[in-house]
Amino acid sequence: MMLEDELTVSTRECDGVAIIDLSGDVTTFAEEKINNAYHEVTSKGARHVLLNFRQNDYINSAGIAILIGIVTEVTRNEQKLAVSGLSPHFQKIFRMVGLAQYAEIYQDEEEALAAFKRQA
């Protein structure tokens, strides 16, 4: 039974923004994949990072802890972080936890890219 690992992470670049696509569940099993993707785009010099969720229906507190770890690194590396594609429930959770103070929340990738463009 595949109960552990149901996350696909990939990276791409668009309009100077490093996009990390996260499709699946964000739990404790996601740590290495998400951190590796972040380190990959950072080593290529990414200034703007977008975590693009795909309406993921399971993000738990261990997943939130991983994302807070990314926020710490983004601050240290003086990058700008945004998130998109979260379901309304997880947008609410991100706001409750306080992640929204560190990563602007956008409905979708297009909205996030447009916002990054305005800031550039």
Add this chain to the structure above:
Amino acid sequence: MSGETPPRDPVERVIELRLPSKLGYERVAMDTASSLARRMGFQPDRVESLKTAVSEAVTNAIEHGNEHDAAMKVVVLLTARAGELIVDVADQGRKPFDHNQTIRRPVIEEVLEQDDKGGWGIWLIRELMDEVEFSTAPSGGNQIRMVIHLEQ
């Protein structure tokens, strides 16, 4: 807990799950709770809140209460009552609840400075459910009772 024992719910309204203490099995509890809540008429946003609370409670039981020993069970009772759904999650209590953990509100500014970025689970449960109660079973295990009301 003391006083009179409340009347037992009719068996046909109680669903019992016995899950191995292995991460991933919390999904089975989430899916079952979600399915039941939808059939009871809970709105989609409330079902989402319930799923998060159930997953956090079961994950806690697996990781802390039963310390990942797959042979130990996490018992989840879902009781459908008129107007509310009650979810009881019990572990076999290798490690009792830390009372401070059950009342603490993490602050992200502080968490960002710490190595351990976790500790959000119980706080999320309290925020998302209408009633939350922690107790110790006579056998020594940890129990958490969460109630979500239908009218909200």
